Amino acid sequence: MEYDFENAPDRSHTDLVKWDVKPGELPMWIADMDFKTAPEIIEAMQAKISLGAFGYEWPQKDYFNAVADWYETEHGCRPHNDWMIFTTGVVPAISTIVRRVSHIGDNVLVQEPVYNIFYNSILNNVRHVLSSDLAFDGKNYSVDWTDLEEKLANPLTTLMIFCNPHNPIGKVWTKAEVQRVAQLCQKHHVVLLSDEIHDDLVRKGQGYTPAFSIEAKSNVIFFSFTK
Numbered sequence: 001m002e003y004d005f006e007n008a009p010d011r012s013h014t015d016l017v018k019w020d021v022k023p024g025e026l027p028m029w030i031a032d033m034d035f036k037t038a039p040e041i042i043e044a045m046q047a048k049i050s051l052g053a054f055g056y057e058w059p060q061k062d063y064f065n066a067v068a069d070w071y072e073t074e075h076g077c078r079p080h081n082d083w084m085i086f087t088t089g090v091v092p093a094i095s096t097i098v099r100r101v102s103h104i105g106d107n108v109l110v111q112e113p114v115y116n117i118f119y120n121s122i123l124n125n126v127r128h129v130l131s132s133d134l135a136f137d138g139k140n141y142s143v144d145w146t147d148l149e150e151k152l153a154n155p156l157t158t159l160m161i162f163c164n165p166h167n168p169i170g171k172v173w174t175k176a177e178v179q180r181v182a183q184l185c186q187k188h189h190v191v192l193l194s195d196e197i198h199d200d201l202v203r204k205g206q207g208y209t210p211a212f213s214i215e216a217k218s219n220v221i222f223f224s225f226t227k
């Protein structure tokens with residue numbers, strides 16, 4: 001199948017948040033793809049629409065198998081189907097998890113600078129944002145491991161939201177880094193929520209490590225983009 005990465009449909013005047021801008025302005029802030037959706041997906045949606053009747057549905061085994069197959073072929077590791085649940089979006093799921101695993105007044109740890117919407121899920125649910133800021137040496141960002149452990153050890157810290165690969169710094173965490181974050185969370189009884197929505201945007205050979213694939217994972221909740 002051929003994919004067109006040269007042309008983008010004109011979506012101005014379509015009530016779109018992204019392109020509701022003044023002439024000459026470029027909306028660089030929102031993760032909304034301008035290329036056409038893959039033809040296989042459009043065909044499947046058209047087949048569904050042509051039925052003309054819509055109701056309540058649950059994704060079945062083939063849906064979860066497709067996700068597991070994707071991980072196996074693209075990332076070399078296979079999640080068990082019974083580890084997966086379907087959600088209607090990453091952000092609604094993060095908010096639900098914040099409410100489920102932490103309590104009002106708890107600290108939810110993030111690594112600033114990070115995707116702004118994490119803050120809404122934490123603050124709207126009356127939890128505190130606690131950042132272990134990423135250290136910047138003028139060229140690269142890295143984890144300040146001493147600071148991270150100190151903040152995870154705080155008894156009010158019950159949840160960490162990890163971004164793997166990290167938005168906005170674009171860093172693909174190494175397996176050793178993912179493992180170390182998970183081990184520290186486990187040591188300090190902090191649930192690790194790993195947002196991996198950008199997992200397929202890594203360059204070839206960069207070795208993205210899904211949090212579900214590491215050993216210390218009894219306390220890991222993991223998100224991926226719905227394929």
Ligand SMILES: Cc1ncc(COP(=O)(O)O)c(C=O)c1O
Binds near residue numbers: 090091197
């Ligand atoms: C790290 C991260 N998580 C989640 C989202 C959005 O998730 P959803 O649209 O599925 O709620 C984005 C979008 O930019 C993002 O960058």
